Structures are given as structure tokens and as C-alpha cells.
Amino acid sequence: MRGRRRPGCHAGHPAGLHRRQRGRLGLHLIGAGRSATIDILNAIGLDVTAAGNHEFDRGATDLSARLLGAFDAPVLAANVTGNDALRAEGDGNGVWTTQIDGVTVGFIGLVTDSLPSLVAESALQGVEVDDFIRTANVRAAALKDGDPDNGEADIVVVLAHEDAAVYATQFNGSVNAVFGGHTHDAHAATVTGKDGNRIAVVQSGQYGKLLGNITLSFDPATGAVGVVQAANIDLAASDCTTDAYGVQAIVDQAARESRAAGARVLTNLDTGFYRGTNNGSDPGANRSTESTAANLIADSYRSWLTTDVRPEGDHYVGLMNPGGVRADYLLGDLTEGEAYTVQPFGNEMGYATYSGAQLKAVLAQQWQPDTSRPVLMLGVSANVQVYLDQDAADELEEYWSRISTGAQTAADLESAIDAARNRIIRSVYIDGVELDDDAEVVVASNSFMLSGGDGFTALREGDVSSTGVLDRTVTAEYLQAGGATSADLAKRQIGVDMDVDTAGGSATVRFTGLSFTAASEQAAAGAVAEVTATVALADGGTQHLTSAAIDTTITPELPETGASTLKVVLPADVATTTCPADSRGSAGVSAAAACAVVSFTLVAHDGSTRSIDLQALVPVAAVTGRADAGVPEASEQVIIAPDDDPLAGFEVPDFLGSFSMMSVVVVSAAGLACYRVIRRGLRVRRHAVPSEM
Known part of the structure; x- marks a missing residue:
């Protein structure tokens, strides 16, 4: 993308603008601040990328002090303010421009608006996150306003760590292409923007399985930009086997380190424990549904409460956020390495006491019509049974549709959303009895959840006791002790x-x-x-x-x-x-x-x-x-x-x-x-x- 042709296979792709697209950058940190993921991206010549929520897992200071220096390419986040190092990336203010065959291409990088709910509150101290649609449209318009003082581009590409299929139609006439991410869904299409403009949109799933490929045309005489192609290329079906960048050596070294650390068998599972799917072949893509994998982890949290902690309270409950479950538990031997893959973030275990009414408020926050996913369905421990008001759920899903398509704003629907949320939890049973609003419920979860992550802000109302114990250690010990070998197929x-x-x-x-x-x-x-x-x-x-x-x-x-x-x-x-x-x-x-x-x-x-x-x-x-x-x-x-x-x-x-x-x-x-x-x-x-x- 810097005007050079890279070595290796090109699989007959049409000439034009190519970008190696990551659906998401999941950092598995190795050694002294280096990552095999970053090493590979640098090796293949990544030109530019957008910051995702996981780059902020250890805080904005860690991002600016360690990760930005590790990348050879600029990391853009136009809608994040308050961090000078991040603001200075690329050409500044979340924008980077480059010349390709005499055509100036501008890239605008953005992170999801939901960032404050996806990382611990302390991670964003001094940092503010602005509306990414509004920010993208302002930056794009500036790149095509004819004023060289604020940068100019013939073509504008948005790199959004957010679901492109949901939001692409809200970009203005200055935007020509969008690469999306965050939700792990794969799609490729040409859509109509808010000003009637045609926008090429690609989101290439997860884990590098697909290559997002957009080809645009540009007429220097008129400045017109056209969409030639928006597609996802299945790399598993590619006949390109040339290792032109030395990637295999990086992968092999990381694999050796991983095998040595994770080969020990924890337990043998009689069944798999699976995450949610949208179509049967995209495990983990559907975080809006209950899963046996998340329920299993919630069970391990409750077991830890009852055996190791035993605080005062009427009930003990475990909760697990679906986004924290990054792989399925598969039938057969489960090794430490595989268990790590399921829970890779290394959050700390904690617990807090809530009233029955507060727990119901937490469960109501599973419906999030103002985010990219309409629902984030928690894993709950087996002693919990939740009955939902489906009529209220239908309303909240409709509000999500209106907000995500730009028909109405979250502010327009705030009172209606609050009213539906107040009805969504019909009743909750814990330990075989209906939960009283005044009951004392001790909730165990990871530090991310208990700090209000993923939009579960009601959990901040508890006085959290931290333990220094890693969440994946608690689950691993539960499994090793035979806490669960077969999936519980009763929906909770x-x-x-x-x-x-x-x-x-x-x-x-x-x-x-x-x-x-x-x-x-x-x-x-x-x-x-x-x-x-x-x-x-x-x-x-x-x-x-x-x-x-x-x-x-x-x-x-x-x-x-x-x-x-x-x-x-x-x-x-x-x-x-x-x-x-x-x-x-x-x-x-x-x-x-x-x-x-x-x-x-x-x-x-x-x-x-x-x-x-x-x-x-x-x-x-x-x-x-x-x-x-x-x-x-x-x-x-x-x-x-x-x-x-x-x-x-x-x-x-x-x-x-x-x-x-x-x-x-x-x-x-x-x-x-x-x-x-x-x-x-x-x-x-x-x-x-x-x-x-």
C-alpha cells in the first residue's frame, strides 16, 4: 500500500487497492512486551491499522508506551482523545494518507463507541471516546474539502473496529470504503451511504481465515470513485503456499513455547461445551445467546465461592461474560493450553454482594440496544433460573434495529428503553426459591465484569473484593477436580x-x-x-x-x-x-x-x-x-x-x-x-x- 509490490502469491487478485485486513487484533503477550501477532503483522508489511478494544486491555498508557512502539505501522483511533501518543500516529488525529499509483488514499481509524464498557474503567483514565460515526464523517469530509492545510485525499477508507454491516450506511458521501471488525461476523457488500454514495464494505471474520479485498476505480479527470469489487477471500482454499515473509518461523517459535507450557492434561470431557453460533459454522460469533461454555465457567466461579471463599450471603452466584470465552471446550482431553485459549485474558477473580433487585438490574443490562450487539447473554451458574418477558425483549430488539440503522438515536429512545428493561426480567429463581428484591446475593466473576465491563454497569454498585487469583486458574482447578465433564443442556x-x-x-x-x-x-x-x-x-x-x-x-x-x-x-x-x-x-x-x-x-x-x-x-x-x-x-x-x-x-x-x-x-x-x-x-x-x- 506504500506503492510497492510485495513478494509472494497474489492469487490472481485484480489490480487496485489492497489491504491486509484483521477482523480483530487479539494480543497474546509473550516475553518482554513482544507478541507473535505483532511480529507477523510487521513481517508481512502491515501499512496501517485501527486500534481495537483489546489494545486498551492494559490501559491507554500501556498502549502508548509499549504497543505503539512495537508496531511498524501507524495505529489509528480518530475518536479517542486524551492520549497524545495515540493522537500523533499516522498524520495525526487518527488519519493516515499514502500515495498509490499517483492516487492519494486516506485512512481513518476508529474504535467502537462501546470501548468504555469493554475494558476496565481504570484503563481509560484521562481518555474520552467520541461517537465513531460522527468522527468518521467529519474526518472524511475534511479530507475532501479542498483545503490542503487539513490534509486531502482522492479516496477515503474507514478502518472501523465496529460491525461494518450494521453501521456502513450511516457514513457520508466522502467515504468510499469501509473495513469493519469487532463482532467477528464475515460479510462483503456494496451499500449506499447516507448521501446516496456507493461504499464498498468488507468484514473478514476472525483469526485470519479470510482476506478482505476491496478494489476501487478512480477517474483523475472528474475525481469520481467507483466500486469494482468487495469480497472476502477464503485463505484456507488458497493455493498460495509461498512463505515470502518468514512468517512460518515466527509461528513455529510461538507454537513451541505454547506446547511446552500447555501440554498438561487437566481433565477428560465427555462432551464439548460450545459457544453461540449464528449459522452453525461460526462458533463464538453469536454472543447474544446463552452457551454451555459460558455457563460452565460461571459454574466454576460459584464453586470457588462455595468452597474457597464462603462469604456471608443468602445465595452464591457465578456470572460470565460471553466475550471472555474465546474458544470452545472440545470433547476429549483438555490441556492447560486449550483452557488458556478459552480464557486468555488473565483477569483477576473477585466477588461482591448485591441485593436481589440489583442482580435483576444486571440481568436486564444483557439487552443493549445502543451497541453493535442487541444482547450480550451472560453465562449464569446452574443454581439460577431466569424467566424473561419476551414481549419486552421484542421491544428492545426493535429499538436496537432503529438505532443501528440510524432511524432513531439512543437518546430519542432512552425512556422507552428504560421502560422495557424494567419489564424484561419476569422472575429469577436461585437455589430453588424465587429471588426476593432484598435478598443478599454474592456474585463471583472476573475483574473485567465486576468493574462494569461489557455494559454491565450495575455491577459497579457492589463493594468488590479482589483476590489476586486468575479467573482461568479457578476454572482450570474446577475442571481438574471433575466439576463438570458433560454439558448441562438445560437452558438457564x-x-x-x-x-x-x-x-x-x-x-x-x-x-x-x-x-x-x-x-x-x-x-x-x-x-x-x-x-x-x-x-x-x-x-x-x-x-x-x-x-x-x-x-x-x-x-x-x-x-x-x-x-x-x-x-x-x-x-x-x-x-x-x-x-x-x-x-x-x-x-x-x-x-x-x-x-x-x-x-x-x-x-x-x-x-x-x-x-x-x-x-x-x-x-x-x-x-x-x-x-x-x-x-x-x-x-x-x-x-x-x-x-x-x-x-x-x-x-x-x-x-x-x-x-x-x-x-x-x-x-x-x-x-x-x-x-x-x-x-x-x-x-x-x-x-x-x-x-x-
């Missing part, structure tokens, strides 16, 4: 939505998120295959009402893989009780209104079952003869407390199977009726978000 966070027929006697219940995304996990014997609904009868028996299969089609970038919808119709001889009054006081229920309790069971491929804690309270025809008598008008979630429970003493047999997680209707050991019901009022559920928002 599922969505629920329910609509009741206004005439009474029927309801439609929708479940989401019942399946993991890895194909092998979906097909495993213990994976859920169907949902059944049952109801108690007046004669003391129970009746199966309906069953529905689980649709395991993957929902990309969403946590909803594994959906099932049941239409429940109550029989004539159903057992009834007086519907409870509305717990929020907005809509009373007549004493004449009768309700039936419908319970749900998940059935696995191997026939094993487990119950869902939530039960549906379905109105039936009122005793006055009016079908709508006493029916609540508002869409509400109702929690029945033991003291005013209308079904106390009304025993229903435990028909939910030996693997019932929590709620038979009567908890005999406590002598109390203690259970959860849901009711989604009588309005038709609206998928669309109100237009006035």
Missing part, C-alpha cells in the same frame, strides 16, 4: 409470553430460548424436544392439555433459539379458584372470576422431564354467567404470595416428573403454597413498538 434463561382469550378458557403461551445453538447440543439426548401443558381437574386428577415441539432454528444475534408456542384450551371439569386481585392495583379482579392453573413441563429427547417454575393463571367463565366478568383489563404479571394465596390448601399432585426444578404447586416441606403464575392480560399482544416512541 428463557423467554415467556402469554395471551389470554377474552372469552376465558384458553390461552396462547410462547416460549423462547429453550435450545442452545450448537447442532450437537440440540440433537443430544438430554436436549429439550417439546413442551407439554397440564392442568388440575376438579376430581383431583390431572389432564394433559397439549404439547408442542421445539423449533431449533437458530435466531442469529438473538437469544431466542428454541421456540415453542402452545394453545391451551381448558376442559369443562377443570379445577378452579378465585382469581387473585391485581398485585399492582391497576385492575381489580372480581371475586366472581374463576381461574385455573396451567403448568408446563419440558421433555427431552431421552424422555427425561423438568418443570418450568412459571405457571399460567387462565381465567374461565365467571360463575355469574358473564364470560368477561372480573377479567383484568391490563397486561400484568401476577405473583401470588403465600399469605393471600387463594390456592393455599388446594393440592395438585406432582405430575411434573422426577426432574422438577422447583414448582410443584404445594411445597409440602414448608407447609405453604408457594408458586409463580403469569398472566398476560386480555389485550392482543403487539409485536410492533408504538410509533410515537
